[in-house]
Amino acid sequence: MELRPGLSLAAAAGIARARILRGDPDRLLRGLATLASAGPADLSFLSDSRYAAQARDSAAGAIIARESDASGLPAGCAVLASDDPYRAFATLARELEAMLRPASAPGCEPSAVVAPDARIGSGVSIGAQVVIGAGASIGKGASIGPGSVVGAGVSIGAGTVLHARVTIYDACTIGERCILHSGAVIGADGFGFASAEGRWEKIPQLGAVRIGNDVEIGANTTIDRGALDDTVIGDGCKLDNQIQIGHNVRIGEHSALAGCVGVAGSAVIGRRCRIGGGAGILGHLEICDDVTVSAMSLVTRTIRQPGFYTGVFPLMDNDDWERAAAVLRRLPELRTRVRRLERTDEDNTR
The missing domain is CATH 3.40.1390.10 (MurE/MurF, N-terminal domain)
Known part of the structure; x- marks a missing residue:
């Protein structure tokens, strides 16, 4: 600089x-x-x-x-x-x-399409070819970058910046002073399908996404809307590029997720957690506050104690994998038993 x-x-x-x-x-x-x-x-x-x-x-x-x-x-x-x-x-x-790099100048580019009933606060900057849907609300001093789409009923807080080509689906809420980088998609349908007679039937995704204040969302990161309840990203969270957040996920305040993390539906991540790049978190799990997960780890069980966790396992048949995982959890105990047996054997040979 x-x-x-x-x-x-x-x-x-x-x-x-x-x-x-x-x-x-x-x-x-x-x-x-x-x-x-x-x-x-x-x-x-x-x-x-x-x-x-x-x-x-x-x-x-x-x-x-x-x-x-x-x-x-x-x-x-x-x-x-x-x-x-x-x-x-x-x-x-x-x-x-x-x-x-001062903020974009207030005003609305002529090529933007803004619904007549959209509420636009003072000092808002709206870039070229932006679309703002019916009933949307844009807070004071916000900036909407070129080519972005703000859906019907969306609420965007004061001072929030959407860079170029950000898409916010209908009814989602973005807090104040947030930064959403190019290509981010907030509120697309969650991956909800029911299997029926060998075919997939879509389950309507009726929730939304609620993002708190002072959140940063990286380029091409996607956050799915909830199936019934909302997907929630807490205040102060930082999400890197190319992250996938599934439907109904809840992430606590001031957690940080590095690039290419995948969080499956209905997982709950606590406050002040740190998730390393490329890590995966299975659905319906809970991670308590103050947990660090190292890069490329796969979280397959609920974590109830704060700490630093790492786990990488080779791909294998699922039944074999579950048996091996059970043995792996007992390795410290088995190691202690083996050492005890070795000492007993040494004593017997003297």
């Missing part, structure tokens, strides 16, 4: 809520960069000791770091001290992005 005409070290410290430990407060910074790519006019950060060697060799003009790490930084480098360098850098980057 390039800063023109520049930002003083003192101003950067103020925005990042950091303190100047070393360096001239009037020194101008022209960009934000990684430790490896930063130059003398750039600001970077050190938040993990694994990158200490990279920081020692960095050409950055200034680095945000913990005070305890300052002695290991290059002598000519200015240092901004913070107890949480990563968060401080994120705060600075977020503020600068807002300065460099």
